[in-house]
Amino acid sequence: MQIEMKNIHKRFGANNVLTGVDFELLPGEVHALMGENGAGKSTLMNILTGLHQHDEGVIKINGEERSFSSPKQAEEGGIAFIHQELNIWPDMTVLENLFIGRERRNAFGLLKTKEMKELAREQFEKLSVLIPLEKEAGLCSVGQQQMIEIAKALMTNAEVIIMDEPTAALTEREISTLFEVIRSLSKQGVSIVYISHRMEEIFTICDRITVMRDGKTVDTKRIKETNFNEVVRKMVGRELEDRFPARNPSPGETVLEVRDFTRKGAFENISFSVKEGEIVGISGLMGAGRTEVMRAIFGLDSIDRGELYIHDQKTVIHTPNEAVRKGIGFITEDRKDEGLILDFSIRENIALPSVKSFAPKGLIDEKNEQQFVDMLIKRLTIKTESAETSAKNLSGGNQQKVVLAKWIGIGPKVLILDEPTRGVDVGAKREIYSLMNELTDRGMAIIMVSSELPEVLGMSDRILVFHEGKISGELTKEEATQEKIMTFAAGGQ
Known part of the structure; x- marks a missing residue:
C-alpha cells in the first residue's frame, strides 16, 4: 500500500496543530516519523486512521484520494495503529483482548474458541511470546501487554502498521524479536510507520525518516543519508551539544x-x-x-x-x-x-x-x-x-x-x-x-x-x-x- 499525505492542516479550536504536513509511505518500507513531543506526529497518524478529520490537504491511498471516517474503517481498509498508550481491557483474558470486536463465531453465533486459540498461539509463536491465553490481561506486565497489542495488529492482516513507541516497555530480547518480525513483514510488502524517540532503533530498523517540528514537515531522507546530530538539529531547531549533561557529583550523607x-x-x-x-x-x-x-x-x-x-x-x-x-x-x-x-x-x-x-x-x-x-x-x-x-x-x-x-x-x-x-x-x-x-x-x-x-x-x-x-x-x-x-x-x- 502506498500512502501520500499532502499539505495536511489541523486545528483544535484556536490551536493550529498541523500547518502543512507532507508525508509519503511506500510499499514495504519502514518509515521513521520523528519530532519533539507536540510536533504533531500522533495527530497526523490519527488523521490517517480516521480518528480526526483534516481541515485542509489531500490523502491518497494507492493513487486515489481517500480518507477514513473512523479507526475501524481504517483497520478494515488495511491500516492498523498500535498506540503508545495501550488499549488493553485489564479484566478480560489475553485471548479475549486479541479478538475483541473480531470474534470468530459459528452459524449459531457461538464462539469458535478452539479456532481462536490456534490462531493466537500461531501469532504468539511468530513473536516468540509466552503468555497464557487464559491469563487476565491486567495481570500481564507492561511489556507483555505491548506484545499483545502488536500480535492483535498483526492478526488483522494489515498492509500498513503504525507503531507508536513500540519498544518503550520491551526487553532487549523482545525488541530483537520485534525487529525480526518487522523485517519479515517488510519483505512481504507490509509498510511500517515507526514513531520512536530511541535514535539507535531508528538507525537500526528504518529505511527512511521524516522529521516534524511545530506541526510542519522539516525533511524526509533515507536513513543512510543522515546521522544522529542532523536528526536532532532538525527536530529541536538547534544544536544539542551533548546528549547527556556533564555531572559533577559531590555525594553527602x-x-x-x-x-x-x-x-x-x-x-x-x-x-x-x-x-x-x-x-x-x-x-x-x-x-x-x-x-x-x-x-x-x-x-x-x-x-x-x-x-x-x-x-x-x-x-x-x-x-x-x-x-x-x-x-x-x-x-x-x-x-x-x-x-x-x-x-x-x-x-x-x-x-x-x-x-x-x-x-x-x-x-x-x-x-x-x-x-x-x-x-x-x-x-x-x-x-x-x-x-x-x-x-x-x-x-x-x-x-x-x-x-x-x-x-x-x-x-x-x-x-x-x-x-x-x-x-x-x-x-x-x-x-x-x-x-x-x-x-x-x-x-x-x-x-x-x-x-x-x-x-x-x-x-x-x-x-x-x-x-x-x-x-x-x-x-x-x-x-x-x-x-x-x-x-x-x-x-x-
Whole structure:
C-alpha cells in the first residue's frame, strides 16, 4: 500500500496543530516519523486512521484520494495503529483482548474458541511470546501487554502498521524479536510507520525518516543519508551539544538505605543505599524485580522481611502517604494509570501532593497555588496554553513533565524515577537530565530505574544491576560499560 499525505492542516479550536504536513509511505518500507513531543506526529497518524478529520490537504491511498471516517474503517481498509498508550481491557483474558470486536463465531453465533486459540498461539509463536491465553490481561506486565497489542495488529492482516513507541516497555530480547518480525513483514510488502524517540532503533530498523517540528514537515531522507546530530538539529531547531549533561557529583550523607528487602516470588535480599546529591541507576531486564523493589520502598506493595532507614533512622512505610511524609517521591513507569489523573487539569495534578501546604486552615489559597503551579510549568517548559488544560490533552512528553512537576513540588529528600524519559523526545530528555543535575546539586538523592542503557551510563554515579529478583552486580561510573551491564543482567559474572 502506498500512502501520500499532502499539505495536511489541523486545528483544535484556536490551536493550529498541523500547518502543512507532507508525508509519503511506500510499499514495504519502514518509515521513521520523528519530532519533539507536540510536533504533531500522533495527530497526523490519527488523521490517517480516521480518528480526526483534516481541515485542509489531500490523502491518497494507492493513487486515489481517500480518507477514513473512523479507526475501524481504517483497520478494515488495511491500516492498523498500535498506540503508545495501550488499549488493553485489564479484566478480560489475553485471548479475549486479541479478538475483541473480531470474534470468530459459528452459524449459531457461538464462539469458535478452539479456532481462536490456534490462531493466537500461531501469532504468539511468530513473536516468540509466552503468555497464557487464559491469563487476565491486567495481570500481564507492561511489556507483555505491548506484545499483545502488536500480535492483535498483526492478526488483522494489515498492509500498513503504525507503531507508536513500540519498544518503550520491551526487553532487549523482545525488541530483537520485534525487529525480526518487522523485517519479515517488510519483505512481504507490509509498510511500517515507526514513531520512536530511541535514535539507535531508528538507525537500526528504518529505511527512511521524516522529521516534524511545530506541526510542519522539516525533511524526509533515507536513513543512510543522515546521522544522529542532523536528526536532532532538525527536530529541536538547534544544536544539542551533548546528549547527556556533564555531572559533577559531590555525594553527602546516606539518605536512604534498604537492607535485606525480600518479597517471595518478586525479589530477595535486596540491600543498597543512596546518598545526598547522588544518582543511583538501576538496570536489568524487565521482570528482574527493579520496579517491584521501588514500589515496596514507596509503600505500594508489602514485603515479607527487610528494613528501611532514612538518615540512619529505622523507618516503616506501609502506604504512599507515609512515604511522602518521610520525604520520598515516586515517578511511576505507568504515567497514564498511576502517575496522572487524566481528567484533572495540569494545575490540579501538579498541586495534588502539595495541597495541604496551600490550605493551612482548611481552605486552599488559590493565589499561592497558582503561583506554585505556574513556576513549575515554566521551570519544566510544559507546552500548554493554560494550567487549566486537561492532562489527557497533552502529548506524552508533556504528561511526563507534569508528573515530574508534581513530585518535585513536594521537595522530596529521595526521588525515585522509574523510566523517567519513556516516550519523551530527545530535546525534552535533555531538559529532564539537566533538571536531575539541578536537583542533585541541591542535595536530593535520586534512584533512576531505566531500560535505556545509554541513559543509565550517561546519568548514573553508581549502577546496580538486577537479575531474577537479586542484585547481580554493582558498577561505578568509571567501570560501567554496556557489555558489563548486560552480562550482569543475564546472570553472568
